[in-house]
Amino acid sequence: MDAFPAFFPLAGRTVVIAGAGEAAAVKARLFEGSPARIVRLEGDAALDASAYAGAALAFVASADDVFAEGAAAAARAAHVPVNVVDRPALCDFTTPAVIDRGEVVAAIGTGGASPMLATLLRHDIEARVPQGAGRVAALFRSLQDEVRQALPEPHRRRAFLRAALTGRAAEAAMAGDMERAESLLRAALASDAPAPGLVQFIDARGPADLLTLRAARALAAADVLVCDPDADEEVLGLARRDAERLAPQSSERLADLAAQGRRVARLIVGTHWRAEHAALDAAGVDTEVLPIAG
Known part of the structure; x- marks a missing residue:
């Protein structure tokens, strides 16, 4: 990853656009409908650092090299990240x-x-x-605090939200019926019960494109990764970045993680995992083996 992607909240923030012409207008159109306050600067005003004070972002668009360099320097002097159109060397970030x-x-x-x-x-x-995706996100944001209070354990909250995203509440939000969507989501939250834990054995020899879709989804949903030392890095890259990562554990420890309601992805290389699998089955732990495709 050569550049880190980040999202800047725009509510209550100021965005400065320095310069004139179509290139500056294009940058301004990026923020149409946003809650940001847009400040347009031209001429000498764009070369004054005080004009950028308190801004969250600055964009400079001009064919004049001297103006572009001066405006970028002014924004940077005000400690504002700046993007200069068609001049990567002057940019703190790209658009x-x-x-x-x-x-x-x-x-x-x-x-x-x-x-x-x-x-x-x-x-x-x-x-x-889909166009309705934003309404689904708005639904979950509106009930975010209620969900957190009802389900303080992160793995239980993730499991509930994962199911809710493909449930009736999300369907109602997608269709634009937000009142019904909120009612359905609250009803689902009230009736939520802890799901049993699960240990999924995933062939991690690589390459990643040999994994089945089911295995890839298991990696994306796992709360805990228990990885053999030689697990393929591309396979590991399909897992959630915030999932807990552990070295190989005893079958008793895997059973304990499952008893907590966690989804465990056991990334395996070789055949030694069969003893773990047999021990977990004997202990009554839900397990699943996800081989590579073909």
Whole structure:
């Protein structure tokens, strides 16, 4: 990862756009409908650091090299991250191709190397993100505190939200019936019960493209990764970054994790796992073996 993607909250924030012409207008259009306050600067005003004070982001768009360098320096003097159109060397960040679904925003970046490629990828992904996705996100945000209070344990909360995202409440939000969606989500929360834990044995020899879709989804949903030392790095890369990672554990420890309601991905290399699997089955722990495709 050559650049770290980050999302800046815009409510109550100021975004400064320095310069004139179509390039500056394009940057301004990025923020249409956002809650940010947009400040447009031209001429000498854009060269004054005080004009950028308190801004969250600054964009400079100009064909004039002297102006672009001066405006970028002014923004940086005010400690504001700056993007300068078509001048990567002057940029603190690059502008990605954006998919805007309200509460759901996706961004594709190439570090400024190929904006056209980012745009093409955006078009491919945009077709897969339904217009109602933002309403689903808004639904979950509106009840976020209630869900956290009802389900303080992170693994139980993740399991509930994972199921709810494909449930009736999400369907109602997608259709635009937010009142019904909230009612359905509250009802699901009130009736939620702890799910049994699960240990899934996943062949981690690699390469990652040999994994079945079911195995890839298991990695993405796991609360805990228990990994053999030689597990393929590409396979590990399919797991959640915030999942707990452990070295190989005893079958008793795996059973204990499952008893806590956790989903455990046991990433295996070789055949020694069979004894673990037999011990867990004998202990009544739910298990699943996910071999590679073919």
